[in-house]
Amino acid sequence: MLKRVHFPTSALPYLLVAPQIIITLIFFIWPASQAVYQSFLIEDAFGLSSEFVWFENFQILFEDSQYLETFWRTILFSAAVAVLSMGSALILAAFADRVVRGATTYRTLLIWPYAVAPVLAGALWVFMFNPTLGIFPYILEFIGIDWNHYLNGGQAMTLVIFAAAWKQIAYNFLFYLAAMQSIPRSLIEAAAIDGAGPVRRFWDHIFPLISPTTFFLLVINAVYAFFDTFGIIHAVTQGGPANSTTILVYKVFNDGFVGLDLGGSAAQSVILMILVIAMTVVQFRYVERKVEY
Amino acid sequence: MTHFKTVLFGALAAGMTAGVASAQTEINWWHAMGGTNGERVDKIAADFNASQSDYKIVPSYKGNYTETMTAAVAAFRAKEHPHLVQVFEVGTATMMAAKGAIYPVEQMMKDAGESFDKGDYLPAVISYYQTPEGELLSMPFNSSTPVLWYNADALKAAGVEAPKTWDDVKTVSKALVDNGMDCGVSFGWQSWVMLENYSSWHNMEMGTKENGFAGFDTEFTFSQNDKLAARLDDVAAMSEGNLFKYGGRRGDSLPMFTNGECGMWMNSSAYYGSIKSQAEFEFGQTMLPLDTAAADAPQNSIIGGATLWALAGHESEEYKGLAQFMTYLSSAEVQAWWHQETGYVPITTAAWELSKDQGFYDSNPGTDTAIKQLSLNTPTANSRGIRFGNFVQVRDVINEEMEALWAGDKTAQEALDAAAERGNALLRKFERSAK
Structure with missing residues (x-):
């Protein structure tokens, strides 16, 4: 017979985890379940009459060519933002890694944009690129570019991509710099002694060694572009012109809060919820295992 | 010491305001007028509050038109809605369809025993907000064209x-x-x-x-x-x-x-x-x-702009105050002032006449263009407005x-x-x- 050790049961552990559980239930599980429920309804704005329709809201979405276009647009937008912001951050970090004097100042300055709220970042870009009053359209005119992002969807998309990427550079920069500084100096020095120049050392040693960070940042940036760029888009283009900058999360807002189509909007958020769950799973299953901190 | 006094007086003043407020019936008005127009809305409310002592209109700015309407809808679902909300003209169909949520303004005036004559209002303005049977659903406030x-x-x-x-x-x-x-x-x-x-x-x-x-x-x-x-x-x-x-x-x-x-x-x-x-x-x-x-x-x-919708589910005493405020709001003086300050059209014939008498159009030529356009002809089925x-x-x-x-x-x-x-x-x- 095994002797089992019995501890007197105590409420203490339950009490200690309770706040966490309660917060999760109230702020995550409850709203999420509401969204799922709402996505099965077709309802008027005031909630006076509602009809339970199972998956019809989803069916309407996937038959809507506009929604599918939004899907592709979001993927394009996220990819562009991730590549642009990670690429710039990588270059900046590679240089910052070599800076000897004034490194702290340089780093601090680079981190600043991260402290700017998305809506403010958007407002800054709106001022700089206002077709009538902005400084950039004025400069662009000299090289023959007629800038009007109110009318030109491509230009509007470019603008929000730049604004969103700019905002994220600081974050990526921090991670890249930390990753580069954790590479043992002896490795780099050995390569230098073998005659590898800075570019060669970067591509052959530094870049492969920081690849876990790159993968981690890729997921983070994708999530950022998918969900946190709402403020920028709202401030810069409000999804226009002709929907050319409407990404999934903006469409949720627009259909739900502007159009008061709660069922359709809820169905879209459920789809987004599934997407973010998928991304998180990828991050935990794949990335966490490979990143060497 | 001075600082302490300030605090003390502040507390006293706050206490007094609270005392006064509890004696009055508060009526909440959510609106979408920011900036200078927001200050004008506050002034209208303050003037009304000063003109009598039974009711207190409390205006709150809730963001742009869309945000204000969404806020009201959300508040209604949570049963925390205001008495009065400003909704833009394209929200009319949504509001109209929400039969249990709105209190048609004409009905409200009648129930509150407040005299109300639709004939005082400009046809092109109120035709936008009437049922096919001619009942006025909401009170025109800021209309332009x-x-x-x-x-x-x-x-x-x-x-x-x-x-x-x-x-x-x-x-x-x-x-x-x-x-x-x-x-x-x-x-x-x-x-x-x-x-x-x-x-x-x-x-x-x-x-x-x-x-x-x-x-x-x-x-x-x-x-x-x-x-x-x-x-x-x-x-x-x-x-x-x-x-x-x-x-x-x-x-x-x-x-x-x-x-x-x-x-x-x-x-x-x-x-x-x-x-x-x-x-x-x-x-x-x-x-x-x-x-x-x-x-x-x-x-x-046709007009654009917004009207004021009364929302259902409050005490009848409060609607009485609201009805009084509606009368005040559409009085010739308030409307003429609002019209001349903002460029919105006056909603009553009396306010138009008053602005004429005050010589506003002579000193500001062209400012009557909008109202002339609206009253050019009797509105037809094609020109009375849209309701989609x-x-x-x-x-x-x-x-x-x-x-x-x-x-x-x-x-x-x-x-x-x-x-x-x-x-x-x-x-x-x-x-x-x-x-």
Whole structure:
């Protein structure tokens, strides 16, 4: 017979985890379940009459060519933002890694944009690129570019991509710099002694060694572009012109809060919820295992 | 010590206010008037509160029109809604459909025993907010209509007169551009100005069922209006040589007019205050241009802006105060003041007369353009307004399709067809949800 050790049961552990559980239930599980429920309804704005329709809201979405276009647009937008912001951050970090004097100042300055709220970042870009009053359209005119992002969807998309990427550079920069500084100096020095120049050392040693960070940042940036760029888009283009900058999360807002189509909007958020769950799973299953901190 | 006194007095003052407030019945008014207009709203409420001691109107700014309406809807679902909310004209169908949520203003005035005569109000203003049977659902507050604004200095320099027809608009634009201006004409709120008002101005229908007034099973017919398509194609063709330049949705193109880039601008008469403070040139306003191919004479334009909706579910005593406030709000003095300060049209004939007597139009020529446009003729089924469900989204659809037209991706007919098709889908969705 095994002797089992019995501890007197105590409420203490339950009490200690309770706040966490309660917060999760109230702020995550409850709203999420509401969204799922709402996505099965077709309802008027005031909630006076509602009809339970199972998956019809989803069916309407996937038959809507506009929604599918939004899907592709979001993927394009996220990819562009991730590549642009990670690429710039990588270059900046590679240089910052070599800076000897004034490194702290340089780093601090680079981190600043991260402290700017998305809506403010958007407002800054709106001022700089206002077709009538902005400084950039004025400069662009000299090289023959007629800038009007109110009318030109491509230009509007470019603008929000730049604004969103700019905002994220600081974050990526921090991670890249930390990753580069954790590479043992002896490795780099050995390569230098073998005659590898800075570019060669970067591509052959530094870049492969920081690849876990790159993968981690890729997921983070994708999530950022998918969900946190709402403020920028709202401030810069409000999804226009002709929907050319409407990404999934903006469409949720627009259909739900502007159009008061709660069922359709809820169905879209459920789809987004599934997407973010998928991304998180990828991050935990794949990335966490490979990143060497 | 002084600091302590300040705190003490502060506390005392707060206590006293609270004491007074509890003796009064508070009535909450959610509105969407920011900036200077917000201060004017506060003044109206403060003046009303000072005029009697039973009720206290508490105005709160809830963001732009869309945000205010969404806030009210959310509050209603949480049973925390205000007594009075300002809703823009395109939200009318949604509000109307919410039968249990609204308290028709005419009914409310009657129940509260407040005298109320619809005949005092301008027909073109209240016709937008009546049921087919003629019951007034909400109280007009800030109403405007699109007019054609022009840069008088630039027109003079180019040696041309303000346009009366669309042919004139083209001639004048050409003259302005030839005289060195960047562009001739631009406009904002394009669905409202170029589609909704174009239709009413030329007495043409936008949709079946009297533009939606007679039932939610309405369908858009504006895509079958070949005069409209021809006009829009013509405007798009005017981009050639910058006779026309698109400057964005809503009022985004205002700077193009006020900094002297474009000589003419079609948009709400309520931009009067902004133009007055921003433009460094003489400006004027005139009636919307007539499309001579579409009609021999203009009918009347339709309004935009917002009305005040009473929401159901409060105490009858509170509605009594609200009814009194409605009477105060539509009194000639308040309306004339509001009209002269903001450029919104006065909603009663008395306020118009009062502004005339005060000599406002003599010292500010052109400021009566909007009201003249609205009262040009007795509104017809085509020109009394529009009532389409989901119209906020429909306007977005129209914006998108028109932007495709201005960008040269579509012809006017293609853009209108697409807008009508997508718009009809939204109408069907609304019809279903509003059962």
